[in-house]
Amino acid sequence: xxxxxxxxxxxxxxxxxxxxxxxxxxxxxxxxxxxxxxxxxxxxxxxxxxxxxxxxxxxxxxxxxxxxxxxxxxxxxxxxxxxxxxxxxxxxxxxxxxxxxxxxxxxxxxxxxxxxxxxxxxxxxxxxxxxxxxxxxxxxxxxxxxxxxxxxxxxxxxxxxxxxxxxxxxxxxxxxxxxxxxxxxxxxxxxxxxxxxxxxxxxxxxxxxxxxxxxxxxxxxxxxxxxxxxxxxxxxxxxxxxxxxxxxxxxxxxxxxxxxxxxxxxxxxxxxx
Amino acid sequence: xxxxxxxxxxxxxxxxxxxxxxxxxxxxxxxxxxxxxxxxxxxxxxxxxxxxxxxxxxxxxxxxxxxxxxxxxxxxxxxxxxxxxxxxxxxxxxxxxxxxxxxxxxxxxxxxxxxxxxxxxxxxxxxxxxxxxxxxxxxxxxxxxxxxxxxxxxxxxxxxxxxxxxxxxxxxxxxxxxxxxxxxxxxxxxxxxxxxxxxxxxxxxxxxxxxxxxxxxxxxxxxxxxxxxxxxxxxxxxxxxxxxxxxxxxxxxxxxxx
Numbered sequence: 001x002x003x004x005x006x007x008x009x010x011x012x013x014x015x016x017x018x019x020x021x022x023x024x025x026x027x028x029x030x031x032x033x034x035x036x037x038x039x040x041x042x043x044x045x046x047x048x049x050x051x052x053x054x055x056x057x058x059x060x061x062x063x064x065x066x067x068x069x070x071x072x073x074x075x076x077x078x079x080x081x082x083x084x085x086x087x088x089x090x091x092x093x094x095x096x097x098x099x100x101x102x103x104x105x106x107x108x109x110x111x112x113x114x115x116x117x118x119x120x121x122x123x124x125x126x127x128x129x130x131x132x133x134x135x136x137x138x139x140x141x142x143x144x145x146x147x148x149x150x151x152x153x154x155x156x157x158x159x160x161x162x163x164x165x166x167x168x169x170x171x172x173x174x175x176x177x178x179x180x181x182x183x184x185x186x187x188x189x190x191x192x193x194x195x196x197x198x199x200x201x202x203x204x205x206x207x208x209x210x211x212x213x214x215x216x217x218x219x220x221x222x223x224x225x226x227x228x229x230x231x232x233x234x235x236x237x238x239x240x241x242x243x244x245x246x247x248x249x250x251x252x253x254x255x256x257x258x259x260x261x262x263x264x265x266x267x268x269x270x271x272x273x
Numbered sequence: 274x275x276x277x278x279x280x281x282x283x284x285x286x287x288x289x290x291x292x293x294x295x296x297x298x299x300x301x302x303x304x305x306x307x308x309x310x311x312x313x314x315x316x317x318x319x320x321x322x323x324x325x326x327x328x329x330x331x332x333x334x335x336x337x338x339x340x341x342x343x344x345x346x347x348x349x350x351x352x353x354x355x356x357x358x359x360x361x362x363x364x365x366x367x368x369x370x371x372x373x374x375x376x377x378x379x380x381x382x383x384x385x386x387x388x389x390x391x392x393x394x395x396x397x398x399x400x401x402x403x404x405x406x407x408x409x410x411x412x413x414x415x416x417x418x419x420x421x422x423x424x425x426x427x428x429x430x431x432x433x434x435x436x437x438x439x440x441x442x443x444x445x446x447x448x449x450x451x452x453x454x455x456x457x458x459x460x461x462x463x464x465x466x467x468x469x470x471x472x473x474x475x476x477x478x479x480x481x482x483x484x485x486x487x488x489x490x491x492x493x494x495x496x497x498x499x500x501x502x503x504x505x506x507x508x509x510x511x512x513x514x515x516x517x518x519x520x521x522x523x524x525x526x527x528x529x530x531x
Contacts, residue, residue: 002358002442004359006351007416008368011409018390021390022389074284074288078288091525093285098517099513102466104469104487104490110502111295112295115298115299151292215472219494242389
């Protein structure tokens with residue numbers, strides 16, 4: 001217990017207790033200057049049933065879902081390619097995937113503003129080769145939000161898939177080839193099914209932070225398109241309606257939990273099959 | 274073995290292009306002599322000089338360093354103990370989950386929970402409130418990295434020490450810890466890098482007059498882009514890259530994906 005006590009105490013006080021406290025806040029009306037009035041109410045849940053909020057939640061699903069699909073389509077072949085590299089190159093290749101993830105998120109998002117803004121490099125190049133006359137407005141729409149989130153979290157898709165392809169017993173593929181399967185057939189009947197649970201882990205790892213993000217919609221969405229994260233932030237820091245902010249946060253927690261459980265169930269099924 | 278088709282590697286190159294083009298453009302722009310943040314005219318270091326005179330940036334930098342060093346010290350000591358405790362002194366899955374859960378939750382959730390908690394216990398905001406917030410991720414982070422190292426260590430030395438009558442703490446200090454040092458150092462560096470770059474938790478738990486560097490950067494991007502952000506971004510990139518490469522050297526971090 002001597003080793004466990006300080007860490008677990010800090011984590012319980014700083015993470016678990018605040019989460020529980022937040023869950024109780026949903027049942028109280030808001031206080032005038034933030035905080036709550038201690039009278040039981042279910043009004044916060046009733047307020048969720050509003051086309052404005054439901055629309056934003058729906059948009060967040062669509063955006064995070066698009067990001068996850070793109071990450072899968074780009075991440076799978078990338079991870080597969082790394083696993084085919086000669087041993088000495090693998091470390092460097094993986095490090096090059098991890099490096100962007102460990103650098104400042106704001107700065108990586110800002111780098112896209114440099115690239116895509118009106119007087120930015122892409123527009124000037126397009127004008128230079130005569131494709132366009134006026135700069136295009138790349139920034140500040142849902143497409144750039146998807147781009148920014150994909151850029152931010154693609155590494156989280158690649159690493160688990162790489163790990164699964166790497167662990168795959170090469171004899172399985174050899175057996176498939178010896179039995180006459182074409183490489184394409186082998187990929188779809190052997191490699192893909194066996195690496196799918198890890199792709200699912202990657203999908204959850206990408207979806208959860210994309211769904212909950214508010215920095216990318218703010219910086220690359222130009223404040224026009226908002227996501228659930230922006231709404232929660234506004235309830236806490238602008239509207240000072242903490243109980244409703246907590247209720248919106250519950251949506252995010254539920255989505256996170258459902259995804260984590262679904263992913264655990266699916267990977268267990270696949271493992272036992 | 275059959276020669277592999279080179280087309281297999283095409284997606285990898287495209288991904289690298291996607292990852293590194295924006296970063297490369299930004300780094301080049303940081304050495305720009307033009308006053309426009311997005312147009313390159315000629316080589317100059319003037320934006321690095323401008324940074325040194327930007328009081329908001331310097332103030333943010335000092336605050337960030339205080340928070341990051343504090344987070345690193347506490348998270349390293351406590352996270353290492355947690356790793357050893359989870360690996361050697363309990364088999365409880367509940368405690369194990371408790372030790373990793375905060376790192377899985379979206380940062381925004383933790384941030385929101387923390388400001389409710391801080392206000393409920395009437396805790397004043399400041400650098401210490403950011404530091405505590407960063408511990409929720411820093412401790413599990415150090416614990417995970419240290420456990421990877423622990424798993425690769427020979428337990429028989431520790432068992433021999435205990436059999437010869439040494440207690441749990443002396444065994445830890447004399448036998449386990451020296452072997453663990455590369456993992457501990459790597460965990461410390463990652464915790465430092467995390468705290469240095471963390472924005473969401475800091476934004477919620479900061480006292481408005483004491484922002485950290487990421488909060489300063491956020492307002493610089495949001496309210497008027499000036500070319501000195503390019504220089505600041507380049508410096509921070511260099512710091513993070515150095516740290517991650519050092520971590521890789523100490524722990525062969527990439528091996529943990531096998």
